[in-house]
Amino acid sequence: MTYIVVEACIKCKRMDCVEVCPVDCFYEGENMLVINPNECIDCGVCEPECPEEAILPDTEDGLEKMLEVNTKWSEIWPNITVKGEEPADADDWAGKENKMEQFSEAPGAGS
Secondary structure, eight states: OOEEEOGGGTTTOOOTTGGGOTTOOEEEBSSOEEEOTTTOOOOOSSGGGOTTOOEEETTSTTOHHHHHHHHHHHTTSOBOOSOOOOOTTHHHHTTOSOGGGGOOOSBOTTO
């Protein structure tokens, strides 16, 4: 098992999870974070830190696509270990569904 970031993070990217990670397995894209599933130690400390409930164990049903997203982009995007600025319009995007069409492949500010 590993934890992964799901589409609820897109355009919210609050980053409360980043600083509690003991193995620094978060990677930053322009409008979301991902977890490297090969680095995650399954401790779960990040999950309750996410106000968007965008971090889930990969054992939940229907998360195969998001596991692929986390795996692929954690190999490309820069590692992030310190909480950065959340998007100014994060509150506007909180709770919205079908956010994958808003997904950006661009790296985050830490690159």
